Amino acid sequence: MLDTEQQESRSGLARLRTALWLVLGVATLVGLAVIYDRGHPAGNPADDYAHAFGGPFTLTAPDGATVTEKTLASKPYAIFFGFTRCPDVCPTSLARMARLRKQLGPDGMKFNIVFVSVDPGHDKPADLGNYVALFGTPILGLTGTDAQLDQIKKGYGVYSAKVPQPGGDYTIDHTAAIYLMTARGEFSGTIDHQESDATALAKLKRLIA
Amino acid sequence: MMRLPPKALVPALALSAMASAALAHGYRTGNLTIQHPWSRETAPGQAVGGGFMTITNKGASEDRLVSGTSPVAAEVQLHTMTMDGVVMRMRQVEGGIAVPARGALELKPGSYHIMLMGLKRQLRQGDRFPVTLRFQRAGNVTVQFAVQPVTSTGPMESGHAGH
Numbered sequence: 004m005l006d007t008e009q010q011e012s013r014s015g016l017a018r019l020r021t022a023l024w025l026v027l028g029v030a031t032l033v034g035l036a037v038i039y040d041r042g043h044p045a046g047n048p049a050d051d052y053a054h055a056f057g058g059p060f061t062l063t064a065p066d067g068a069t070v071t072e073k074t075l076a077s078k079p080y081a082i083f084f085g086f087t088r089c090p091d092v093c094p095t096s097l098a099r100m101a102r103l104r105k106q107l108g109p110d111g112m113k114f115n116i117v118f119v120s121v122d123p124g125h126d127k128p129a130d131l132g133n134y135v136a137l138f139g140t141p142i143l144g145l146t147g148t149d150a151q152l153d154q155i156k157k158g159y160g161v162y163s164a165k166v167p168q169p170g171g172d173y174t175i176d177h178t179a180a181i182y183l184m185t186a187r188g189e190f191s192g193t194i195d196h197q198e199s200d201a202t203a204l205a206k207l208k209r210l211i212a
Numbered sequence: 213m214m215r216l217p218p219k220a221l222v223p224a225l226a227l228s229a230m231a232s233a234a235l236a237h238g239y240r241t242g243n244l245t246i247q248h249p250w251s252r253e254t255a256p257g258q259a260v261g262g263g264f265m266t267i268t269n270k271g272a273s274e275d276r277l278v279s280g281t282s283p284v285a286a287e288v289q290l291h292t293m294t295m296d297g298v299v300m301r302m303r304q305v306e307g308g309i310a311v312p313a314r315g316a317l318e319l320k321p322g323s324y325h326i327m328l329m330g331l332k333r334q335l336r337q338g339d340r341f342p343v344t345l346r347f348q349r350a351g352n353v354t355v356q357f358a359v360q361p362v363t364s365t366g367p368m369e370s371g372h373a374g375h
Contacts, residue, residue, distance in 0.1 A: 085300075087255070090262035091293050091321050092300040094252060098363035125259070133255035137362040168304055170287075172329070176301045196295065 053189035056182055058158035062119065062145040065132025070145055072188045079210045080115040081194070083181040084161050086122035087134045092179045092196060093118075100181070101140040103204055111140075113211040119155060120146040121163040122175050183210050237358065242350035243271030244311065248367035249343065249357040251328075254335045261285070261335050263326040263343065263357050264367070268316045276348040277317065278308035284341045286330025292323065308348065321365055335359045 064070050085093035104111035120126040131144035163177035181194040194203045239246040249265040280288035290305040311317040319325050339359040
């Protein structure tokens, strides 16, 4: 008698265990589907690429105007990040974009050059305007509050960090890649500091085609 | 007659151009020669500028560039920069930069440079400004930095600018 009851309760437990495993399995599948869906908004690789970098942002132009991704939407653009105290890679990249634009001739104005300062502590919008004006071609210099810069840095996967200097000042480590964006704000590719001008030019031609 | 492939003439011409430019804008102290000090123009209000040059040491012992001063800046610092993948990192150099025995130290974009911190005036294309460099062995030497377009990637005198 006792034995039978025990057997019955055991088989009841077994059924419960099976049911719980089923619930867990279904929950896992649903969870995975949700994660997959978040990472793949449109579910096809071309769209994943177009949305890999970019997204909404709000920054300030040298004249004090607010600029968002929608303001830039009329033309493709090359956007990169730096600061005016950057001795090297920033002026080199800005000079290079100015030179490549010249090489494109009349097509050179078919894209915008956007330089975002990640050093709002030193670079006020007007200072940034004076700085980009040195390069002899229209360049849009943008900056913003720390929170606004965090938003665009996150969107573009840009790393930047303040590094304290002896004497209390600081410098900034930052990602130096140039991001090429279509007029729809979709990611088209990057220009690397090590690439030849010929390669970079081919990418720009494709961007404005 | 010496037969040279046409390509061989190019470096030969470039070398002779560099040699004559070096005489035009070079400085000597002890065993050291400092060639083509140059700087990029700055924007109005810009507080920081960079400077580059080549220092050649014909002596048998290493020397060190330890510091500098300039009337155009509150402070002259020695910096280096490196690319870590796509991330640019700039650092102040502690303890000076070695000028190897019978060798050269190049301060150039993408590498070592001097930083003029707290600029007291705008650096304009075509200007020159003095910097007194202090070396461990060779002592002090004052050189004139030539201010070049911001788009420069090398000293104009040696024909490298704008490439």
